[in-house]
Amino acid sequence: MRILLTNDDGVHADGLAALFDRFAQSHEVYVVAPDRERSGSSHAITVFQPLMVHRTRVGGPDSPGGGAEAWAVAGTPADCVKLAVTSLLPCRPDLVVSGINRGPNLGSDVFYSGTVSAAIEAIILGLPAIAVSLAAFRDLDYSFAASFTEYLASRLVGQGLPPSTLLNVNVPATERSAVAGVRVTRLSGHEWQDTFEERADPRGLSYFWLVGESRGGNPQPGTDTEAIRDSCVSVTPILLDLTHHAMMARLEGWNLNVGEVGE
16 A cells, blocks of 8 residues: 655654554555644645755664655645645555644644644545544653554555545554543544733743643543543544535525625
8 A cells, every 4th residue: 555644743753753664564655744843734735935845764773674765845734745646756645644643633623733634635635544643742652553543544445435534533642451442433622722821032022822721621422532531542534525514505595685785
């Protein structure tokens, strides 16, 4: 299987290296990722400036084949996937895997996440995709998350996905023996309490720094947040179509008429 790996934590992130080490054992792997951390970049793409690209390496001496060359892109995760598929890779990949993200991508996080947006760009380009995150920020061990992602990828290729659908995976940051199972989940209402700290630069000018924290609370049954709380892997199918189909009929009932618009 031909795999494109990317992320939003940067081409030299440990989570990406863990994915490479796992997939490279038995697959043809290409890595195209941001040259630095681009967390929270959502689905931004670069339009008004060139995308600088340079070659680097991923993996170490213990990696399959002693590691491999990768493309580091001075752009966003969505840029990386778009550029890889249209210009850099010798042929189209069979699957795009984005991650392993440092920290969870639960609920509304998916709207801000560069990790998830890279997978969204893949399905826009007609490719199946997985976004995977480890639900912790410190003392990280990506080995089980990488193994589970390869397992899921093999099942995905065998079973297939509907068009415009990706799998958003969150893995609990526990020892493998403590993982309670796998749950197919829906997105939660996971929210952050946004706070901006006001500070002053050396010239006394104000600037603001976002320092939000998760609201947590009691997660709803069947959600990704509940699964992580219960030490389960969460697998959420996400559909690109954001249309509120049930609302369409109600809107028709509004009888909107351009002739009623004033000058």
